[in-house]
Amino acid sequence: MKNNKKTYIIIITSILIVFLVAFIYRPRPQEVQNNVSDNRSTNTLTSTSTEETSTSTPSWGKIVFQNADCGATTTSSSISSSTGLTKYTDLTWKTKTITENSSHVHLDIKYPEFIGGNTLAKLNRCIYSIFPYIISYDKKDLAQIAQDDPTGYVATAYGHTLELSSSYHVVSVIDGIVSLEIVITDFTGGGAGNHDYSLPINWDLKSNRLLALSDIFCSKDYLSTLMPVVRKQLIGENAQYGGLVGWINDGTTNNPNNWGYFLIKDGGLTIVFQPYQVMSGSAGIVRTFVADSVKPHFLCLP
Numbered sequence: 001m002k003n004n005k006k007t008y009i010i011i012i013t014s015i016l017i018v019f020l021v022a023f024i025y026r027p028r029p030q031e032v033q034n035n036v037s038d039n040r041s042t043n044t045l046t047s048t049s050t051e052e053t054s055t056s057t058p059s060w061g062k063i064v065f066q067n068a069d070c071g072a073t074t075t076s077s078s079i080s081s082s083t084g085l086t087k088y089t090d091l092t093w094k095t096k097t098i099t100e101n102s103s104h105v106h107l108d109i110k111y112p113e114f115i116g117g118n119t120l121a122k123l124n125r126c127i128y129s130i131f132p133y134i135i136s137y138d139k140k141d142l143a144q145i146a147q148d149d150p151t152g153y154v155a156t157a158y159g160h161t162l163e164l165s166s167s168y169h170v171v172s173v174i175d176g177i178v179s180l181e182i183v184i185t186d187f188t189g190g191g192a193g194n195h196d197y198s199l200p201i202n203w204d205l206k207s208n209r210l211l212a213l214s215d216i217f218c219s220k221d222y223l224s225t226l227m228p229v230v231r232k233q234l235i236g237e238n239a240q241y242g243g244l245v246g247w248i249n250d251g252t253t254n255n256p257n258n259w260g261y262f263l264i265k266d267g268g269l270t271i272v273f274q275p276y277q278v279m280s281g282s283a284g285i286v287r288t289f290v291a292d293s294v295k296p297h298f299l300c301l302p
Contacts, residue, residue, distance in 0.1 A: 070126035070201075070210045091116075091173050098131060104142060107135065108165040111182060123178065123203045126210060130182070130199060131166070138162050138186055163187040171263050171270075175301045176205040179264040181272070183285070198272045198285045200263050204302050211302065213259050216269070218300040223254050225295050230271055233288045234278055244279050251278035268292045269299065 091114065098109040111127055114120040142162045164186045171179045182199045202211040214222070234248045251273060252258055261272035268291040275281045292299045 070129070091170075091178065093170065096128075098135075103161075105139070105162045106164070107162075110165075110167055112168055112170060112180065114178070119205070119208075122208050123205075126203070127182070127201065134184060134186075135164065138164055161187070172265050174264055174266060177211065177264055177301060178203045178205060181263055195275065196285055197274055198261055200261050200272055202262065202264055207302065213262050216264065216299055216301055218297045222298075223259070225298065226259070226271075226290065227252055227254065229290055229294055230288055233290070234286070237288060238279060238283065238286070241279055241283060247280075248278045263287075264301070265289065268294075 093112040093114045095110055096113045098107055098111075100107040109131055111131070113124050113127070139162060164184070166182055166184050168180060168182045171181060173179070179200070179202045182201065184197045184199060186195055186197075202216075203209070204211050204215075214220070219225075231248055231252055234252070235244060238244060258273075258277070259271070261274070263270040263272065268289055270287050270289045273286040273288075275284055275286075278286055
């Protein structure tokens, strides 16, 4: 009986220590701000650029944006505001970083901050606000691991650590719409390895808001055109994986959650699918470009 009581006390003490460490090293708003470094090398992209590059499940990304300070993704067509686009014909940005290094947490996050004062403040706030939620989510996951397996949390073959990083690419600025992609890479222990998730942002500087896919098509019935084109392209572009028809069809139904990620480019748009949505995880993030010429009056940018 005494041995059981002693074991119980040791377990409770271990859990309390883990939570105390997690509390001490939690990201505080002021600390995160202090960790944001200003890399003075800037980047410029003209508004007529045609430069091209190149979750979690779609619902995960939707939750991320719900927790971010990006505002609603739809707005009344009567809303129109001038953002001085002629002043920002050349859009400039710099790379900001969030870093943290502790025994179980390693953060290396990079994201853009656009230079342009109040006109671009809302866009910058939207981009930055994505990360506190993701960091908090992963730290809660790590704390749960510590609670479920306090011994393995300290010493394990896989290493129970949070490795979270991000990269970004500003794809284009067309008709006052900034299109960029943030790629999140995270690892919280175990044998599955890293996981990449894409978080595209398409921001209309004219109305100062985040665009949804439905905002950029001329017809409300855009999926009837988009679905067969995307399915055919995915099958043709990824034939090396084999046996994908059923998988692709399941991941491209007319459920809006299947079509939440896209990038606007010159001459069309890129549809983005998270790992496992349309094929195996080994394929990673899947992207396919759909040309505006697929159908007359297909895209109608705001």
